[in-house]
Amino acid sequence: MTLIATRPDPGDARPYTFPDLQRVTVAGGTVIGAHLPGQALASAMLLLDAGAAREADGREGTATVLAKSLEEGTEKRDSAAYALALESLGAELAPGVDWDTFRAGVSAPVPQLLDAVRLAAEAVRTPRLDVADVTRVRDDEVTALRMDWAQPGPRADAALRADLFGAAERFGRPMHGDPTSVAAVTVDDVLAFHRAWLRRPGVLLVAGDLSTLDLKALGEAAFAGTSGEPLAVEPPLGVPLRDERRILLVDRPGSVQSTLRIGHRSPERATPDYVSMTLAATVLGGAFTSRLNHLIREVKGYSYGIRGSYAMSRRFGRFEVAAGVQTAVTAPAIVDTIGEIARTQETGVTEDELAVARSWRAGQLSVEMQTPGSIVGALSTLVVHGLPDDYYTTLRSQYLETSLAEVSDAAARHLHPHALTLVVEGDAAVIRDELVAAKIGEVVDAEI
Amino acid sequence: MTGYPWPIETTRLDNGLRVVVSEDRTAPVVCVNLWYDVGSRHEPTGQTGFAHLFEHLMFEGSQHVAKTEHMRLVQGNGGSLNATTNPDRTNYFETMPAEHLELALWLEADRMGGLVPALTQETLDNQREVVKNERRQRYENVPYGDAWLRLLALLYPEGHPYHHATIGSMEDLNAASLDTFKAFHQQYYAPNNAVLTVAGDASPAEVFALAEKYFGLLEPVSSIPPAPHGHLPGPATQPVRETVTAAVPAPRIYLSHRTHPFGTAGYDAITVLAAVLGNGRGSRLYQRLADGSRIAQPDYIGSYGVDLAHAPAPLIITATAKDGVPVETLEEGLTEVIGSLVTEPVTEEELSRAKALLTTAWWRQVSTVGGRADTLSRYTTQFGDPGAAAYRLPQWLAVTADDVTDAAKYALKPESRVTLTYLPENGDNA
Numbered sequence: 001m002t003l004i005a006t007r008p009d010p011g012d013a014r015p016y017t018f019p020d021l022q023r024v025t026v027a028g029g030t031v032i033g034a035h036l037p038g039q040a041l042a043s044a045m046l047l048l049d050a051g052a053a054r055e056a057d058g059r060e061g062t063a064t065v066l067a068k069s070l071e072e073g074t075e076k077r078d079s080a081a082y083a084l085a086l087e088s089l090g091a092e093l094a095p096g097v098d099w100d101t102f103r104a105g106v107s108a109p110v111p112q113l114l115d116a117v118r119l120a121a122e123a124v125r126t127p128r129l130d131v132a133d134v135t136r137v138r139d140d141e142v143t144a145l146r147m148d149w150a151q152p153g154p155r156a157d158a159a160l161r162a163d164l165f166g167a168a169e170r171f172g173r174p175m176h177g178d179p180t181s182v183a184a185v186t187v188d189d190v191l192a193f194h195r196a197w198l199r200r201p202g203v204l205l206v207a208g209d210l211s212t213l214d215l216k217a218l219g220e221a222a223f224a225g226t227s228g229e230p231l232a233v234e235p236p237l238g239v240p241l242r243d244e245r246r247i248l249l250v251d252r253p254g255s256v257q258s259t260l261r262i263g264h265r266s267p268e269r270a271t272p273d274y275v276s277m278t279l280a281a282t283v284l285g286g287a288f289t290s291r292l293n294h295l296i297r298e299v300k301g302y303s304y305g306i307r308g309s310y311a312m313s314r315r316f317g318r319f320e321v322a323a324g325v326q327t328a329v330t331a332p333a334i335v336d337t338i339g340e341i342a343r344t345q346e347t348g349v350t351e352d353e354l355a356v357a358r359s360w361r362a363g364q365l366s367v368e369m370q371t372p373g374s375i376v377g378a379l380s381t382l383v384v385h386g387l388p389d390d391y392y393t394t395l396r397s398q399y400l401e402t403s404l405a406e407v408s409d410a411a412a413r414h415l416h417p418h419a420l421t422l423v424v425e426g427d428a429a430v431i432r433d434e435l436v437a438a439k440i441g442e443v444v445d446a447e448i
Numbered sequence: 449m450t451g452y453p454w455p456i457e458t459t460r461l462d463n464g465l466r467v468v469v470s471e472d473r474t475a476p477v478v479c480v481n482l483w484y485d486v487g488s489r490h491e492p493t494g495q496t497g498f499a500h501l502f503e504h505l506m507f508e509g510s511q512h513v514a515k516t517e518h519m520r521l522v523q524g525n526g527g528s529l530n531a532t533t534n535p536d537r538t539n540y541f542e543t544m545p546a547e548h549l550e551l552a553l554w555l556e557a558d559r560m561g562g563l564v565p566a567l568t569q570e571t572l573d574n575q576r577e578v579v580k581n582e583r584r585q586r587y588e589n590v591p592y593g594d595a596w597l598r599l600l601a602l603l604y605p606e607g608h609p610y611h612h613a614t615i616g617s618m619e620d621l622n623a624a625s626l627d628t629f630k631a632f633h634q635q636y637y638a639p640n641n642a643v644l645t646v647a648g649d650a651s652p653a654e655v656f657a658l659a660e661k662y663f664g665l666l667e668p669v670s671s672i673p674p675a676p677h678g679h680l681p682g683p684a685t686q687p688v689r690e691t692v693t694a695a696v697p698a699p700r701i702y703l704s705h706r707t708h709p710f711g712t713a714g715y716d717a718i719t720v721l722a723a724v725l726g727n728g729r730g731s732r733l734y735q736r737l738a739d740g741s742r743i744a745q746p747d748y749i750g751s752y753g754v755d756l757a758h759a760p761a762p763l764i765i766t767a768t769a770k771d772g773v774p775v776e777t778l779e780e781g782l783t784e785v786i787g788s789l790v791t792e793p794v795t796e797e798e799l800s801r802a803k804a805l806l807t808t809a810w811w812r813q814v815s816t817v818g819g820r821a822d823t824l825s826r827y828t829t830q831f832g833d834p835g836a837a838a839y840r841l842p843q844w845l846a847v848t849a850d851d852v853t854d855a856a857k858y859a860l861k862p863e864s865r866v867t868l869t870y871l872p873e874n875g876d877n878a
Contacts, residue, residue, distance in 0.1 A: 002666055003561050004554060007512070013545065013546075014546060038472075040814075041812060041815060071729060079729070080730070080735060084801060090805055109807065109808065144748075146697055147748065149697075150697035152589055254695065255589060256584045257584045287524075289520045289523065294516065298516065298574065301575075301576075303578075324589065326580075326581055356524035360524060363527060366526075366545060367477050367543045368528060370477065370816045371812075
């Protein structure tokens with residue numbers, strides 16, 4: 001016998017720790033630093049309460065155009081000089097927008113981080129925003145969105161979002177806008193968004209070796225010349241559900257796969273059910289051995305992979321299953337997917353499945369949080385959702401201790417197999433009749 | 449200076465398995481990484497895609513690990529795992545909470561030494577369908593998705609080990625037989641054809657003892673056939689051009705050259721050249737074509753080398769036309785900027801910008817135990833010495849402006865260029 005037949009037992013676990021946090025209040029803003037000794041790189045992120053939710057109706061994408069205009073020159077230097085200054089530090093600016101925040105992140109070798117943050121702040125606080133430049137960036141963004149929308153996925157995402165949240169509502173329209181709304185963005189929209197939201201201090205998140213990083217100096221660089229009080233958080237939107245399932249068909253002629261986006265609304269991030277919902281979704285569609293991936297990929301071979309999860313922001317959430325399946329098996333793949341969602345909702349999860357979900361989620365808190373970039377991301381979750389400094393330690397215990405009954409109960413209450421919107425982006429001429437015949441729900445052509 | 453400030457300890461088991469350990473107690477996590485010296489370059493005609501399909505089979509159970517149990521045991525103990533196949537090699541890796549190191553080694557040993565008894569026709573048929581869906585999802589159903597497949601065939605002559613793409617052809621995948629895969633495993637998945645690296649929260653003594661316990665009794669394979677020879681006399685001497693009309697949203701050009709193998713001084717110069725030319729907003733391509741003449745879309749312009757070690761590796765330069773810009777204008781612009789690397793020497797500012805970005809990229813790559821373990825496995829497999837990883841960053845930093853010019857003169861000649869152009873089906877630029 002050349003192989004050892006017996007699976008080894010685990011060794012002694014070392015205690016979980018999240019990096020030590022330090023807070024500094026300076027120049028009207030707050031710096032939160034996480035100590036990561038020995039890392040050559042450090043990361044910083046300026047986090048502003050200026051998410052896509054603050055955009056005007058019909059001008060969705062304003063914040064994204066602003067984000068992409070920041071490096072077109074500042075009050076101090078033109079775009080070429082700015083790029084050279086920043087990149088010579090080994091840093092690149094990563095400005096971005098989500099529903100709740102506007103973020104500008106930089107990573108650099110530790111000794112260069114302060115200069116990189118100074119340059120990031122220069123772009124965020126004092127961009128040149130020349131009329132011709134903003135107009136060109138806006139036009140480029142329209143083109144970039146058209147490029148993106150030529151891929152499978154974005155049109156299906158937009159159709160699902162519109163159906164769940166209402167095409168007339170901001171949250172029912174794509175986070176970064178669509179080619180039409182971005183084309184309507186004016187230079188004045190961009191300037192007004194900057195004036196209203198990017199001159200407030202916000203929060204600076206820093207992860208790196210704090211023995212050599214000066215949080216006060218970093219904060220002074222990030223908050224210089226800013227003013228304004230923190231903004232009030234608006235209340236959650238609730239969880240309205242459809243009366244019955246429906247299929248929205250997005251035509252993609254000649255497509256060799258059908259792209260599925262299947263979902264319904266769910267509670268916002270602050271829900272007390274966050275942990276039990278996350279564990280239920282991990283069993284259903286999160287882990288590789290999840291019910292959905294096991295059946296659709298490993299047993300049936302319909303797909304390269306299928307995932308299901310809850311995504312939650314400050315004011316709303318949604319449950320979503322995403323997959324690409326071979327065109328010929330579109331209807332059976334959907335039927336099987338609904339079957340697993342319904343089974344999980346009706347009968348809950350098993351102790352064996354839950355054991356995997358618990359350990360995986362808990363272990364990921366150390367395995368996937370090794371770098372300054374990932375720690376800065378974790379800090380942003382604390383800030384956006386008002387969570388305490390010891391949150392990740394608590395979360396880890398909660399993952400390990402939540403009972404089977406709680407998780408099955410969360411599945412029962414937060415999965416709605418009869419209220420699903422099923423978006424199918426594929427070759428309509430090939431799959432339409434089959435979808436109608438499967439009697440999953442009314443088949444409607446999406447207006448995308 | 450060094451690019452690898454962590455300790456490295458190595459040993460070699462009697463069966464030829466090389467074991468590398470890099471201890472770092474900062475976080476309670478450990479990565480187990482294996483490189484098998486087999487990739488799509490080893491595949492004979494008619495068996496394209498087999499090395500990669502085989503990688504999938506390695507997750508489907510082995511002698512003491514039931515089907516689906518591998519994934520369940522790794523994730524169910526908090527770990528992250530994956531594997532990849534490229535022309536050069538196949539790698540497998542899992543990062544685990546440190547107390548599960550022994551489990552990871554047991555799992556890897558069981559599939560190195562005991563895959564064949566667990567391999568069934570049902571598993572092969574299922575994973576063949578999964579891989580065909582992977583091909584659809586990544587290459588066939590996305591605009592420009594087949595560019596890499598086309599470039600390889602244009603860059604490397606028929607019969608060259610890099611001529612065909614790792615994902616393989618649907619025809620070959622359909623023809624794959626169970627016996628072929630059993631033979632494939634017996635041929636290549638041998639301890640003397642692999643490197644095991646453990647990085648993170650574990651000591652060398654502990655890892656060496658566990659490696660001996662779990663891998664020590666596996667039999668070496670006496671004659672592992674080498675891949676077909678990758679030797680090429682130098683850059684191509686005839687330009688090659690292919691134009692594809694397809695469902696793409698805008699005209700796009702890929703220009704590519706064979707350069708030097710990864711790991712050589714020549715390729716270090718190419719790496720710096722690629723950063724000067726096309727990495728970041730301060731690069732020549734961005735400054736001149738996106739920001740300057742504004743003929744290229746700013747989100748889709750750049751250049752990069754593909755780090756292959758067994759033959760001259762490709763440099764790829766790409767740009768996508770802005771609305772209303774004729775593709776000919778874009779190609780002229782690209783050609784001019786590439787030519788400028790010879791006619792307008794790289795300035796000290798450009799050079800230090802490129803090196804600063806490469807420095808950050810290097811430290812990012814080794815910022816996780818997973819990145820470190822994979823780097824050490826690479827240098828052990830390809831250069832026989834994990835310690836050589838420490839030299840890459842200093843070697844990039846030692847590249848001079850003249851080196852970049854020389855690299856451009858040697859590798860980027862118009863007569864050695866592959867030009868792959870995509871045009872939208874409807875004939876306009878929309």
